[in-house]
Amino acid sequence: MTTAAGTEEKIKAAAREIFLKKGFAATRTRDIAEHADINIALLNYYFRSKEKLFQQIMMETLSTFFGSLLQIFMDRESALQTKFEQCASQYIDLIKQQPDIPMFILSELRAQPEAFVQSIAGNARLKDLVIYEQIVAEMDEHQQKAFDPVHIMINVMSLTLFPFVARPMLQTIGAVNPSEFDDLMEKRKQLIPQWIMEMLK
Amino acid sequence: MTTAAGTEEKIKAAAREIFLKKGFAATRTRDIAEHADINIALLNYYFRSKEKLFQQIMMETLSTFFGSLLQIFMDRESALQTKFEQCASQYIDLIKQQPDIPMFILSELRAQPEAFVQSIAGNARLKDLVIYEQIVAEMDEHQQKAFDPVHIMINVMSLTLFPFVARPMLQTIGAVNPSEFDDLMEKRKQLIPQWIMEMLK
DNA sequence: ACCTAATTTAATCATTTGTTTAAATTAGAT
DNA sequence: ATCTAATTTAAACAAATGATTAAATTAGGT
Numbered sequence: 001m002t003t004a005a006g007t008e009e010k011i012k013a014a015a016r017e018i019f020l021k022k023g024f025a026a027t028r029t030r031d032i033a034e035h036a037d038i039n040i041a042l043l044n045y046y047f048r049s050k051e052k053l054f055q056q057i058m059m060e061t062l063s064t065f066f067g068s069l070l071q072i073f074m075d076r077e078s079a080l081q082t083k084f085e086q087c088a089s090q091y092i093d094l095i096k097q098q099p100d101i102p103m104f105i106l107s108e109l110r111a112q113p114e115a116f117v118q119s120i121a122g123n124a125r126l127k128d129l130v131i132y133e134q135i136v137a138e139m140d141e142h143q144q145k146a147f148d149p150v151h152i153m154i155n156v157m158s159l160t161l162f163p164f165v166a167r168p169m170l171q172t173i174g175a176v177n178p179s180e181f182d183d184l185m186e187k188r189k190q191l192i193p194q195w196i197m198e199m200l201k
Numbered sequence: 202m203t204t205a206a207g208t209e210e211k212i213k214a215a216a217r218e219i220f221l222k223k224g225f226a227a228t229r230t231r232d233i234a235e236h237a238d239i240n241i242a243l244l245n246y247y248f249r250s251k252e253k254l255f256q257q258i259m260m261e262t263l264s265t266f267f268g269s270l271l272q273i274f275m276d277r278e279s280a281l282q283t284k285f286e287q288c289a290s291q292y293i294d295l296i297k298q299q300p301d302i303p304m305f306i307l308s309e310l311r312a313q314p315e316a317f318v319q320s321i322a323g324n325a326r327l328k329d330l331v332i333y334e335q336i337v338a339e340m341d342e343h344q345q346k347a348f349d350p351v352h353i354m355i356n357v358m359s360l361t362l363f364p365f366v367a368r369p370m371l372q373t374i375g376a377v378n379p380s381e382f383d384d385l386m387e388k389r390k391q392l393i394p395q396w397i398m399e400m401l402k
Numbered sequence: 403a404c405c406t407a408a409t410t411t412a413a414t415c416a417t418t419t420g421t422t423t424a425a426a427t428t429a430g431a432t
Numbered sequence: 433a434t435c436t437a438a439t440t441t442a443a444a445c446a447a448a449t450g451a452t453t454a455a456a457t458t459a460g461g462t
Contacts, residue, residue: 007439007440022226022312023224023226023227023308024227025223025224025226025227026224026225026226026227026312028418028419028420029419029420029421030418030419030420038440039440039441039442040420040421040441041421041422041423041440041441041442042439042440042441043420043421044420044421044422045439045440049420049421050419050420050421066374103307103308103311105370106304106366106367106369106370107224107304107308109369109370109373110304110369111223111227116373125375126374126375126376147388147392148385148388150376150377150385151385151388151389151392153376154363154364154367154371154376154377154385155360155396157363157367158359158360158363158364158367159356159359159360161363161367162355162358162359162362162363162366163355163359165307165363165366166307166355166358166359166362168307168310168311169306169307169310170355172310172317173267173327174326174327175327175351175354175355176351176355184349184351184352184355187348187349187352188352191348191352195356195396195399195400198396198399198400199396199399208409208410229448229449229450230449230450230451231448231449231450239410240410240411240412241450241451242410242411242412242451242452242453243409243410243411244450244451245450245451245452246409246410250450250451251449251450251451
């Protein structure tokens, strides 16, 4: 009856939850096994080692995180402001569902800078992105390269992601109420594109 | 000759370096002892436990990080834009010297949300800060509360801190060159206050 | 020089943790 | 029903890790 019935996926689901919440070092294989309600040995049976399992989770998470982004950034049809709107909107929705993703990627990427380079970078260079060209064009129109266009890319990510990363800190210092956080982020879907467009003028 | 000659401080210095770089869970007491060039037992002799030592490092780091900020935020004399300029400038300088501080605080605060609440929060509520009043006043002048003033506080921190937190990621995706990162951040001392002031209009 | 308390060291302990082993159980084919 | 390979389990292992102990050494006062 109950054999191999999605055991592998059960382990991955548990691993994903715990790795994303606590990071690689603070995660115990026994925690994962308990959460998945399986014998500890099964983890190694299916995934060889804690590290292999972690890498698989990381790969999939990176793919989820950067996948949709690249599509938006490469779209030749959409206008620049539309891209900012899609970017903010999609990311805020995604991270609302899985709030641990950004911090997980950022902290684990710091711990192992080399391991996942090609998983992310793939082939696309920043300056080959359509959005980058559009930013340069927009800046040239209003001002003559007052600053590096990379600042804009950094700012989009900063304004979108940082609130989630800093949520525990913001709540601790009493900057935001737990209940109103979601409302704030919902509002930012609209605000961030406006702010960014202003920066280009 | 060499006895107690700053042994305690030697341990703390090593602990600070490693805790800040790798976090609590990934840090081994033996690493600290080796780095400090002392016997492992001395760590427990002076600090009782790994956790106690960690808490002490965390307290001091929080103090360093939030200390200067509160002064700027409470200054009744300085103008709003000046505050933004001081804030960006001071933080970028501080974090250039100790780049691991923001990520350390953010990740460890997520791991132990309760432990350091009062260490940070102290007494000051966000809405009692002088800077908050000034933001509200400035917003009232130009627009009638188009959005929550908290967004502005969040944005200052986002634009200032996120690039440091995301540096490994930004470098991995090839968004920034390691050598040009410092220049970018130096330029942001000037840019961030400008961007923020624009948001208020 | 001697004594006492503080500091340092080497060795060891008890637990935790990732992994493996070998046996038991189950699923699916013949 | 029987056989085989895949899956699952209980038990144990080896290494790592935080902590402790008891002896050795050192510093500073008398």
